[in-house]
Amino acid sequence: MAEVTYYTEEGLAKLKEELQYLKTEGRTKIASAIAEARDKGDLSENAEYDAAKEAQGLHEAKIAKLEDVLASARLIDESKLDLSKVLALSIVKIKNKKNGAEMTYQLVSETEADLKAGKISVKSPIAQGLLGKSVGDIAKVNVPAGEIELEILDISR
Secondary structure (H helix, E strand, O other): OOOOEEEOHHHHHHHHHHHHHHHHHHHHHHHHHHHHHHOOOOHHHOHHHHHHHHHHHHHHHHHHHHHHHHHOEEEOOHHHOOOOOOOOOOEEEEEEOOOOOEEEEEEEOHHHOEHHHOEEEOOOHHHHHHOOOOOOOEEEEEEOOEEEEEEEEEEEO
């Protein structure tokens, strides 16, 4: 079984929606591709049939992985988050001490991470450096470009 992962209500709903799609429309499309390839004749020399069967295997593996993720997924009650320190699902406003740049990120599960939307994985180096810190603390974070110092300006949900 996969490790327990915490999700926002929105993130959990997206996972369930994707699984439902894969089990319904996704399976239907693959079954159609297999049937179409089968209709083209001799299966022993039919590359299109082999490709469709392989796609079916990958599709079923994806469904199984998603079911495993959902089985270990936990919904976090955002109204009960402790705002005194950085936790999973916290929204953190930080300032890079070197260049003065301010950024705001929400720490989310790996599958919900979307940098353009300001959501970073709790397993990322920046999030790992911020977890457990409070407003005013300086987090020293090792990133590919070296070590950076981030000051925590605000924590919200």
